[in-house]
Amino acid sequence: MIEAGADIRTEEFLLNMGPQHPATHGVLRLVVRTDGELVLDCECHIGYLHRCFEKCAEGNPYTSVIPYTDRMDYLAAMCNNQSFSLAVEKLAKIEVTDRARWMRMATVELQRIASHLMAVGTYGLDVGAITAFLHCFRERERILDLFEEMSGQRLNYSYIVPGGVLYDWPDDMPKKIENFCDQMEVRIREYNDLLSGNGIFIKRTADIGVLPADVAIAWGCTGPVLRGSGIKRDLRKDRPYEFYDQVEFDVPVGRGLHGTLGDCWDRYWVRVQEMSESIKIIRQSISKYSTSTGKYLTTPANKQLRPPKGEAVYHTTENPRGELGYYVVSDGEPIPYRVKARAPSFCNVAVLPEISRGTMVADLVAILGSLDIVLGEIDR
Amino acid sequence: MGLTASEIVERVRAALPDDIIVATEDDVAEADETKKKAPETIDPFVLAKPESLRKVCEWLCYEPDLRFDLLHCISNIDYPDRNVIQVIYHLDSIRHKHTFTVKVDLDRADPKVESMVPLWPAADWHERESFDLMGVIHTGHPNLKRILCADDWVGHPLRKDYEFPEEYHGIPCGPYVTEYANIPPEHEVWLKEFEAEDAAKRGGPSS
Amino acid sequence: MLTGLLLAAGSAGRGLIDLDLTSLPLVGEMLAEHPTIAWPLLMLAIGCGVVIGYITVFSLLAVYAERKISAFMQSRLGPMEVGPYGLLQTAADGLKLLAKEDIIPRDADKLLYIIGPIFVFTGVWLSFVVLPYGPDLIVADLNVGLLFLAAVASIEVVGVLMAGWASNNKWALFGTMRMITQLVSYEIPIGLSFVAVVAISGSLSMQEITLDQQGWFWNWYLFRNPFLFVGFFLYFIASLAETKRAPFDLPEAESELVAGFHTEYTGMRFSLFFLAEYAAMYVVSATAAVLFLGGWCTGFAFIDSWMMESAGFQRVLANVVGLTSITIKAWFLVAVMMWLRWTLPRIRLDQVMYVCLKVLLPFSFGVLVFSTLWELVTDGTLFGDWWPLFQFLISIGGFGLLMMNFMAKERPYDIEADFRPLRHSEVHAAPDAGARG
Incomplete structure (x- = not known):
C-alpha cells in the first residue's frame, strides 16, 4: 500500500496562456507557473502587436499621425484622437471654438460609455456570463451608429483633429444622443440586475485580485484600476482640459462594498458608475452645444502644421482605461521630431503578476478582465 | 492644486544646486553653445546630472510637500547632432496633484543611467521599453531585456540612425x-x- | 421525436401488427438455426439503432433549441439562414463535423485518444436502455435499473480521463482534472438522491418507480413529502454539475481553458463528445422526471388508469401519451438547464467543491433520513385517502414560505442607493500612497 505523499512525485506546471487565448483580450502571453489550480507566479510577455507607432509618427505630418492613434486603443479611438489633438494644439497654439469643444466632450464621453460597455460585457464573459456581454454590445452598437453618422467610421474614427472635429454634426444629432442617454439609464439598471448583483458574480470577483492603493500608485496604475482602489483621481477633475471644469459630475471610487477595497468587483463597479456619470456629462454638453456658436474646425484638416522649433509638450487626458499621455517634440518641421505615447494599459497590466500570485487559474482570468487591457495600446 | 512647475524648479534649485545642470530657459541660454539646440519645453523642467539623477528623483519622491509618488512616463529622445540621448521622467503626485519633468542627457555612445525601479516599481516596464527601443542601459534594473521587440531583434528602432x-x-x-x-x-x-x-x-x- | 413515435408504434404494436422477421432471407435462417443467440442479438441491434437515432434527433433539436433560447435571451435572432427559421442549421453543422479532417496530434497516445470519445458516448448511450417511455416502452426493464444508471454514468469519467490524458495538451489535462474532480464528487449527492427515492418506492426498477407514482399529480414523489421536494432540487443542481452545464461548466470553461478535455479533438470524434453532452442532459432530465415527476404518468388519475387498462390500438395510443408526457417533462428540465446556462456566471473549482461537499452532501443525507422518517411516522395514510393531497399542500406551502423568506432577505447592498456615488467634495484626500521614506 502506498503511503499518502510518500512516493508520489509532484511537480510544478508551466502553463502558456496566450498569445492566442480567449481570456487574454488579444495577444497577451502569460507564462503561468501553477501548482494544480494555484497560480504561483505569472509573467507577462507583450509585443505581439508591436508596430512601433512612435517610429511611424516620426515619418508623418502631424495630422497624418491621427489615424495611428486610432489604432492604439481601438476601443476608445475618439479619446486617443482627442488626446493627441490636444497635445498638438498646445504645441502649435491652435485655437478651438467653444462649439467644437462641446462636440468633442459629448463624443468622447459617448466613447467612454462604449468602451466601458465593452469592459463590463467582456468581464461578464470572462467569468462565464455570456448574456450580459451581448446586452452590452446592443447598446455599444447604438453608440457606434451615432459615431458612424458623425464620422463615417465605426471603429477607427480619426474624427477629432487639431483645431476641432473633422465633420459637423447633422442637425438631429443632439436629439439622437439625448434619446440614447434616456435609454442607457434604463439599461444600466438592467446590467445591475443581470450582473452586478448576481450572487455568483460577486462570489467570483469580491476579495479577488485585491490591489492596495499604495501598490496601485507605485506601479503607475491609473483610471478605473486606481479609482477601484479607493483613490479619487480623475484628470477631468484634477487637471481639467476641454470644458470639464464647467460640467457637474462625480468621480466614483471603489469602496469595498462586497469585500476588500480594491478587489475586482470594485474595479468593475467603478466602470458601471462611470457610465452614468458620463451620461450626465453628455447631457450637459449637448445643452451647451445647442447654445454655443463657432466653426467646428478652425484649421483645415489637411493644413501642414509647423509648430515652433524646439518645443515639447506632455499632455495627459483621462481615457476610459486610464491616463493617456502624449509627449510631442517639434523641431520646426511639419513632421514631429519625436512622439511618445504613455499608454494606460501598458502600466495597468504590469501590476498583474503582483496581484495574481497565490490565486487560482480561474481568478487570474477574472483579475486580467478587471484590469481591462487593450493590447493595441500596450504593444503600440 | 499643488505647486506649479516653476515653483518646484525653484525648490529643486535651492535644495540640490550641485546636482542639476539647467533648470529654466534662462539657464539654457547661459549654458554652452551645443545645448542651445536642445528643444525646450513649454513647461519648466530640471536637467539633472546623469550621476546624480537618483539623488534628485529620491528627493522629489520623498520631500513631504512634493511627494511625486507616481512615475507617469519615461520618454527618451535621440539627438544625433549633439551626440546626446535625452531621457525624460514625467512625474506626478497623486497626493498634491502637481506634475514635474526631470530630464537627463546621456552620452549617445554609452547611454547609461541608474534604474529608478527601487523608487517606483512602475519604472520596470518603462525602462525595459527605453532599453528596447532606444538602447538606454538602466543600470541596476532587475530584468533589463527587450519588451516590445522580439528577443533576437537587432538594433534600437527609435534611434535616428536606425536602419x-x-x-x-x-x-x-x-x-x-x-x-x-x-x-x-x-x-x-x-x-x-x-x-x-x-x-x-x-x-x-x-x- | 419522430423516431420516438415510430418506436412507440413499433414496440407497442407487437400484438397488432405481426411483424414476421423470420420471413427475411438471411435473418430468418439465423433465427431458425440459433434461436437463443440470434433473437437477443437481433433485438439488441434494433434497440441500438433506435437509441442512437433517438440521441441524434434529440441532440439536433436540443442544439437548435439551445441556440434559439440563447438568442432570444440575448435579444438576437439566432440561426436563421439554413432552412426555415434556421431549422436545418444544426443538421448542416453535423454534416460539416462529419466532413472535417480527423486530426490526431503527433505526440498523443493514439489508442487512448481514439477510444476516449467512444467510452464517453457509450456511457451515456447505455443509460437510455433503462429509461421508460411508456407502459410498454422500455428497452430493458432491469430490476436494478437505477443502479445500472448510476454505474454506466461513471463510465464517462474513464473516457474523459483517457481523452484528456492522451491529448498531451496541458489545457486538456487541466480540464480533465477539473472534470474528474467534479464528476466523482457529484456522484455522491446524486446517489443519495437515488437512495432517498428507492427507500420510498422499494424498488430499483425504473418502471416500478414510475408505476408507484400513478394517479393524480400529488402522488408524484416530488410532492410525496416535503423532504423529497427539497431532494428534487438537490438532484437537479447535482445533475447540472454531472452534465457540466453552467454554472458548473468549468471543465470546459471557454474563457479559461479554451475547450477543456476535448481541446485537441476534431470532426467526428469531437461530435461524439458533443452528442454525449446533450444526450447526458436528456438522461439526467428524464431520470429526474422518472424519479420525481411521475415519469410517463400524466398526473391525471383518469388518464393514467386508462393507460394501464387499455388494450389493442388503445394501448398504442396510451404509449404515445406516455412518451409525450415524459418527453414534455424532460424537455422542460432541459430548457431550465439552458435558461440557467445563459443567465449565470461560472463558479470556481473550490466553490464547486464547497457546494458539493458542504451543501449538497449534508442536505442529501438529511433528505434521505428525514424522508424515510416521515414515511415511517405518517405511514402514507395519516388522513386516509386524501393524505397525498395534504402532503402536496405541505410541500408547496413550505416551499412558498422558503421563497418568501428568500425574497424578503435584504440584498447585500442597495443598487439604487449605491447608484449615487459620493460627491467630489465629500471625499477626503487620497490615502497616503507609500509607507516608504
Missing part, C-alpha cells in the same frame, strides 16, 4: 514592405503614378 532590417527570419519588413513584396511591374508604375498624384494633391511632398 530597418530587410527581413526578419525570412519575413520581409522595414518601412517599405511593398518593395519586397512580389508586385508585378505594371502595378509598380501604377503605384508611382498614384503617389505622384497624391503628392500633387497635397501640395508637394511633405518636409
Whole structure:
C-alpha cells in the first residue's frame, strides 16, 4: 500500500496562456507557473502587436499621425484622437471654438460609455456570463451608429483633429444622443440586475485580485484600476482640459462594498458608475452645444502644421482605461521630431503578476478582465 | 492644486544646486553653445546630472510637500547632432496633484543611467521599453531585456540612425514592405503614378 | 421525436401488427438455426439503432433549441439562414463535423485518444436502455435499473480521463482534472438522491418507480413529502454539475481553458463528445422526471388508469401519451438547464467543491433520513385517502414560505442607493500612497 505523499512525485506546471487565448483580450502571453489550480507566479510577455507607432509618427505630418492613434486603443479611438489633438494644439497654439469643444466632450464621453460597455460585457464573459456581454454590445452598437453618422467610421474614427472635429454634426444629432442617454439609464439598471448583483458574480470577483492603493500608485496604475482602489483621481477633475471644469459630475471610487477595497468587483463597479456619470456629462454638453456658436474646425484638416522649433509638450487626458499621455517634440518641421505615447494599459497590466500570485487559474482570468487591457495600446 | 512647475524648479534649485545642470530657459541660454539646440519645453523642467539623477528623483519622491509618488512616463529622445540621448521622467503626485519633468542627457555612445525601479516599481516596464527601443542601459534594473521587440531583434528602432532590417527570419519588413513584396511591374508604375498624384494633391511632398 | 413515435408504434404494436422477421432471407435462417443467440442479438441491434437515432434527433433539436433560447435571451435572432427559421442549421453543422479532417496530434497516445470519445458516448448511450417511455416502452426493464444508471454514468469519467490524458495538451489535462474532480464528487449527492427515492418506492426498477407514482399529480414523489421536494432540487443542481452545464461548466470553461478535455479533438470524434453532452442532459432530465415527476404518468388519475387498462390500438395510443408526457417533462428540465446556462456566471473549482461537499452532501443525507422518517411516522395514510393531497399542500406551502423568506432577505447592498456615488467634495484626500521614506 502506498503511503499518502510518500512516493508520489509532484511537480510544478508551466502553463502558456496566450498569445492566442480567449481570456487574454488579444495577444497577451502569460507564462503561468501553477501548482494544480494555484497560480504561483505569472509573467507577462507583450509585443505581439508591436508596430512601433512612435517610429511611424516620426515619418508623418502631424495630422497624418491621427489615424495611428486610432489604432492604439481601438476601443476608445475618439479619446486617443482627442488626446493627441490636444497635445498638438498646445504645441502649435491652435485655437478651438467653444462649439467644437462641446462636440468633442459629448463624443468622447459617448466613447467612454462604449468602451466601458465593452469592459463590463467582456468581464461578464470572462467569468462565464455570456448574456450580459451581448446586452452590452446592443447598446455599444447604438453608440457606434451615432459615431458612424458623425464620422463615417465605426471603429477607427480619426474624427477629432487639431483645431476641432473633422465633420459637423447633422442637425438631429443632439436629439439622437439625448434619446440614447434616456435609454442607457434604463439599461444600466438592467446590467445591475443581470450582473452586478448576481450572487455568483460577486462570489467570483469580491476579495479577488485585491490591489492596495499604495501598490496601485507605485506601479503607475491609473483610471478605473486606481479609482477601484479607493483613490479619487480623475484628470477631468484634477487637471481639467476641454470644458470639464464647467460640467457637474462625480468621480466614483471603489469602496469595498462586497469585500476588500480594491478587489475586482470594485474595479468593475467603478466602470458601471462611470457610465452614468458620463451620461450626465453628455447631457450637459449637448445643452451647451445647442447654445454655443463657432466653426467646428478652425484649421483645415489637411493644413501642414509647423509648430515652433524646439518645443515639447506632455499632455495627459483621462481615457476610459486610464491616463493617456502624449509627449510631442517639434523641431520646426511639419513632421514631429519625436512622439511618445504613455499608454494606460501598458502600466495597468504590469501590476498583474503582483496581484495574481497565490490565486487560482480561474481568478487570474477574472483579475486580467478587471484590469481591462487593450493590447493595441500596450504593444503600440 | 499643488505647486506649479516653476515653483518646484525653484525648490529643486535651492535644495540640490550641485546636482542639476539647467533648470529654466534662462539657464539654457547661459549654458554652452551645443545645448542651445536642445528643444525646450513649454513647461519648466530640471536637467539633472546623469550621476546624480537618483539623488534628485529620491528627493522629489520623498520631500513631504512634493511627494511625486507616481512615475507617469519615461520618454527618451535621440539627438544625433549633439551626440546626446535625452531621457525624460514625467512625474506626478497623486497626493498634491502637481506634475514635474526631470530630464537627463546621456552620452549617445554609452547611454547609461541608474534604474529608478527601487523608487517606483512602475519604472520596470518603462525602462525595459527605453532599453528596447532606444538602447538606454538602466543600470541596476532587475530584468533589463527587450519588451516590445522580439528577443533576437537587432538594433534600437527609435534611434535616428536606425536602419530597418530587410527581413526578419525570412519575413520581409522595414518601412517599405511593398518593395519586397512580389508586385508585378505594371502595378509598380501604377503605384508611382498614384503617389505622384497624391503628392500633387497635397501640395508637394511633405518636409 | 419522430423516431420516438415510430418506436412507440413499433414496440407497442407487437400484438397488432405481426411483424414476421423470420420471413427475411438471411435473418430468418439465423433465427431458425440459433434461436437463443440470434433473437437477443437481433433485438439488441434494433434497440441500438433506435437509441442512437433517438440521441441524434434529440441532440439536433436540443442544439437548435439551445441556440434559439440563447438568442432570444440575448435579444438576437439566432440561426436563421439554413432552412426555415434556421431549422436545418444544426443538421448542416453535423454534416460539416462529419466532413472535417480527423486530426490526431503527433505526440498523443493514439489508442487512448481514439477510444476516449467512444467510452464517453457509450456511457451515456447505455443509460437510455433503462429509461421508460411508456407502459410498454422500455428497452430493458432491469430490476436494478437505477443502479445500472448510476454505474454506466461513471463510465464517462474513464473516457474523459483517457481523452484528456492522451491529448498531451496541458489545457486538456487541466480540464480533465477539473472534470474528474467534479464528476466523482457529484456522484455522491446524486446517489443519495437515488437512495432517498428507492427507500420510498422499494424498488430499483425504473418502471416500478414510475408505476408507484400513478394517479393524480400529488402522488408524484416530488410532492410525496416535503423532504423529497427539497431532494428534487438537490438532484437537479447535482445533475447540472454531472452534465457540466453552467454554472458548473468549468471543465470546459471557454474563457479559461479554451475547450477543456476535448481541446485537441476534431470532426467526428469531437461530435461524439458533443452528442454525449446533450444526450447526458436528456438522461439526467428524464431520470429526474422518472424519479420525481411521475415519469410517463400524466398526473391525471383518469388518464393514467386508462393507460394501464387499455388494450389493442388503445394501448398504442396510451404509449404515445406516455412518451409525450415524459418527453414534455424532460424537455422542460432541459430548457431550465439552458435558461440557467445563459443567465449565470461560472463558479470556481473550490466553490464547486464547497457546494458539493458542504451543501449538497449534508442536505442529501438529511433528505434521505428525514424522508424515510416521515414515511415511517405518517405511514402514507395519516388522513386516509386524501393524505397525498395534504402532503402536496405541505410541500408547496413550505416551499412558498422558503421563497418568501428568500425574497424578503435584504440584498447585500442597495443598487439604487449605491447608484449615487459620493460627491467630489465629500471625499477626503487620497490615502497616503507609500509607507516608504
